[in-house]
Amino acid sequence: MERITPQQSLQLTSMIPNFCQGSSVLALAFTMELVAIVLTLGRGNGGDEALETFTMLSLYLQWIALCSAAVLCWSRRWFPLARPGVVFFYCWGLLVVVVMAVSAVAHKVFTEVLRWDGLMAQEPRVYFVLRHVAIAAIVAMLLLRYFWVRHQWRLQVKAEGESRYQALNARIRPHFLFNSLNSLAALIHVQPDDAESMVVDLSDLFRASLEKRGQMGPLADEIGLCNAYLRIEKLRLGEKLEIEWDIPDRLLEWPVPMLVVQPLVENAVHHGISKMAGRGEVRIAGREIFGRLVIEVTNPIPQGESLQSQGNRIAVDNIAQRLNLIYGDSARLELGRDLRLEGGVFRARLVLPREPKKEPEGD
Incomplete structure (x- = not known):
């Protein structure tokens, strides 16, 4: 059987x-x-x-x-x-x-x-029963057929969504790995000891990007990937790169999509700090507001840098599409320039609910 x-x-x-x-x-x-x-x-x-x-x-x-x-x-x-x-x-x-x-x-x-x-x-009872049984047989067949077609459609939509999610993941992995390899190549001849420690962090990034895991993971794991990446960039940029973390410990277990914060941190470094003449600070802050996790990644805007050139649109569009697949309209990614601070900063804000959108179960 x-x-x-x-x-x-x-x-x-x-x-x-x-x-x-x-x-x-x-x-x-x-x-x-x-x-x-x-x-x-x-x-x-x-x-x-x-x-x-x-x-x-x-x-x-x-x-x-x-x-x-x-x-x-x-x-x-x-x-x-x-x-x-x-x-x-x-x-x-x-x-x-x-x-x-x-x-x-x-x-x-x-x-x-x-x-x-x-x-x-x-009409007699026998005729009444037979007539209603015949009607029920036809109606039940049509109704169950509708349930069957709806069920098959949901399975198809779910399979297409999962395939699309995996394709989006496959697109974002080469993006940050390629930039990390460039950083490694810049250090390997001038600072071999630092390059060796960079290889260890880079292996962590490779492992996180290649291992077959679910869509979600605790925020602590995503912060670990960000730290591995930032250590690589710290070796390349030295004192030019300053980092500030402001995420309460109680938020570290919040489930988030994998590789959703790290690309924003990478954009802040490559399109913000690396283009500045002096020092710059990347600030990653997290708060729970009205039952939602709000993560902000800010970096100073280099002199002469336009809003349109800030950030990698492939990575940003990728994150937005993955959020839509996982959360629907409940999550959002906001990008913009904040001129209230001296010199202005570029801010990327993630707003995530605690749970992904639920598939309807036999409703």
């Missing part, structure tokens, strides 16, 4: 809406009320008769909705044990059986107990 992987199990569970959740049940009940309204209007009755018809139809359809939701919730535990096609026809069969049972009971209750001589009293 072919085994089902945990990932396939999760996909099967998310194929059918989770009717164990109140939101899904409420959505189903609301839909049934709309159907009851449409059927009542379609009969063309007016006054008290229309109200009576709507009441009876609402009760009947809500019985079907609640019983179907309960059965699908109960059977949800078995979804991961079967193939998608089996789950599809299993749910279809359950819905048909539920409608058969509810329609039989409803016809008896409305005609014999409540003595309602409306919709259900116009």
Whole structure:
């Protein structure tokens, strides 16, 4: 027998809406009320008769909705044990059986107990049940087909997003590694001891960029990469480069996308400090504001440097696209010149929520 992987199990569970959740049940009940309204209007009755018809139809359809939701919730535990096609026809069969049972009971209750001589009293119970079972079979097939197509579309969108994210990562890795190798080449003949320590830091950068890790990691790991990179540039630029960190310890475990702060620090060094005649300071600050992590990387603007030339647009656009893939509209990257300080500074600000955007699970 072919085994089902945990990932396939999760996909099967998310194929059918989770009717164990109140939101899904409420959505189903609301839909049934709309159907009851449409059927009542379609009969063309007016006054008290229309109200009576709507009441009876609402009760009947809500019985079907609640019983179907309960059965699908109960059977949800078995979804991961079967193939998608089996789950599809299993749910279809359950819905048909539920409608058969509810329609039989409803016809008896409305005609014999409540003595309602409306919709259900116009035909024998057998015909009524068979007609509603046929309708349920068609509607359930279309509804489950919709769930199937929606499920496949979500899987495709997720796969495309992951592929795009990996492609963006692949684009940014050569960027900072190439600049680091240039720094190493500049030192290897004039300062061999420092170049040796630079190789160690560079190996850390290689390892971080090449190892297969998830999209997220603690802020402390990203700071470690920034420090490794800054040590390399400190050897190359010497006293010209000054660094100030201002990140509280309580934020070090905040999950952030890997290689999202380091490129901003690199831009600040290469397009800010390295082009200055004198010393310059790169300041990296972090704060939690209204439940979001705000990281600012600032550097002085070299004399004669324009705003458009500040920073590497490939790296900046790359970060913005990765943030959109991971967080949606909840995160943002802001770039701009701040002239309130003497000489002006260029500021890159990251605003990140604590959690990535969530994929809807069988809603």
